[in-house]
Every structure is written in C-alpha cells, then in structure tokens.
Amino acid sequence: MKKLLPYAFIAPFFVLFAVFALFPMLFSLWLSFHQWEPSEGLAAMRWVGLENYAFGLTDPWFLQGLWNTAWLGLAAGLPQHLVALPLAFFIHRRVRRGRDLVVGAYFVPYISSSVAIALIFATLYSKDYGLINAALAELTRVPLIGAWLPFDPASLPDWLGDAAYTKPAVAFVVFWRYLGWNLVLYLTA
Numbered sequence: 001m002k003k004l005l006p007y008a009f010i011a012p013f014f015v016l017f018a019v020f021a022l023f024p025m026l027f028s029l030w031l032s033f034h035q036w037e038p039s040e041g042l043a044a045m046r047w048v049g050l051e052n053y054a055f056g057l058t059d060p061w062f063l064q065g066l067w068n069t070a071w072l073g074l075a076a077g078l079p080q081h082l083v084a085l086p087l088a089f090f091i092h093r094r095v096r097r098g099r100d101l102v103v104g105a106y107f108v109p110y111i112s113s114s115v116a117i118a119l120i121f122a123t124l125y126s127k128d129y130g131l132i133n134a135a136l137a138e139l140t141r142v143p144l145i146g147a148w149l150p151f152d153p154a155s156l157p158d159w160l161g162d163a164a165y166t167k168p169a170v171a172f173v174v175f176w177r178y179l180g181w182n183l184v185l186y187l188t189a
Helices: 005-031 051-058 060-094 099-111 114-124 131-140 163-188
Strands: none
Touching: 051 060, 060 099, 060 163, 099 163, 114 131, 114 163
16 A cells, blocks of 8 residues: 555646646647647547648648747847846846845746737837837937937837737747746855
8 A cells, every 4th residue: 555655646746637637638639640620529520631641741821930939039039048047147246135136037038928918018119108119209309319219200110010020029028027936056066
C-alpha cells in the first residue's frame, strides 16, 4: 500500500493533464489530417492527408501570419533582452535601497490583465484623443523639435489604423509588457 500512495497523490495531475492538455493536442493533430464540419458530427470527417498542410503553406494569409509573427518576435523580443540585461546589471550593482520596489515596478506589466493593457494602449494610441498624438502635436510646435518630426499637427499618425504604424505600436506594447519578466530572469541568474 505504501508503494502505491505516491502514485495516488500524482494521479489527479495526470488525469487532468490527459483530459485538458494531452487529448486536445492529439485530437487537434488528428483533425489536421481531416476535413470536418463540426455541426455534422464526428461521422462527417473526411480524410484529406497532407492537403490541409499544403493549403496552409501556399495560403498568402498564413504566410503573412508567419512573417508577422517572426517580425514581432524580433522587433519586441530582441530589444527586451538588449534592455533587460544591462538594466538588471545596473539594478544589481547600483540599486541598494528600494531594489524590490524597482524590480516590482518593472514586473507589474507582466502580471497585469491583458484586457486592461489593451484598453490602456488603445486609448494612448487613439488618433484623435490619444496622449501620444497630443504630445506629438505639442512637440511639433517647438521650433527645434518640430522640424525633425516627419508629420505636422494636422496629419498625426493613426497608430492602430495605419499598417505602417500598427506593427511597431504592438511591438512596443509587447516589449513593455515582457521587459520586467526578462529583467527578473536576468537578476536571478
């Protein structure tokens, strides 16, 4: 009986893992080789082999999605590490008093709600009412700075509506959110 007791303690994890992780992954893999309309039931599945994969690799939307994912990974991921490593070094070497407070402040975005972050940045990036465009409009009025900005107050960027600005705007949000996580990883290393 004593030999079975440890297995009884870990059994609930394996049951939950099998039901909520392993089965869905294997079922999704199996579905990827079929064509299926779920409303028609399991009997309506038709084997198509690698046809779904061939379609995916030739579909321009899928290829654009792959490109966007790679771009976001580089545009947000690389700067996270390039900023987090020296910042962690600085905090470790120079910050004595209030170190936990400083690290906590950087870590707060990571533990914040995704919905709250999306709403905050949607407001900041708003074309007409956003604080970013309001600040840029004020900066364009400063003679030395305004001459260097690539737009005038009448044509401020539509951060979430113009494809040229959307990807960098999203990359900044991802950078900001996960910088604290990488900072903590480097501090504990």
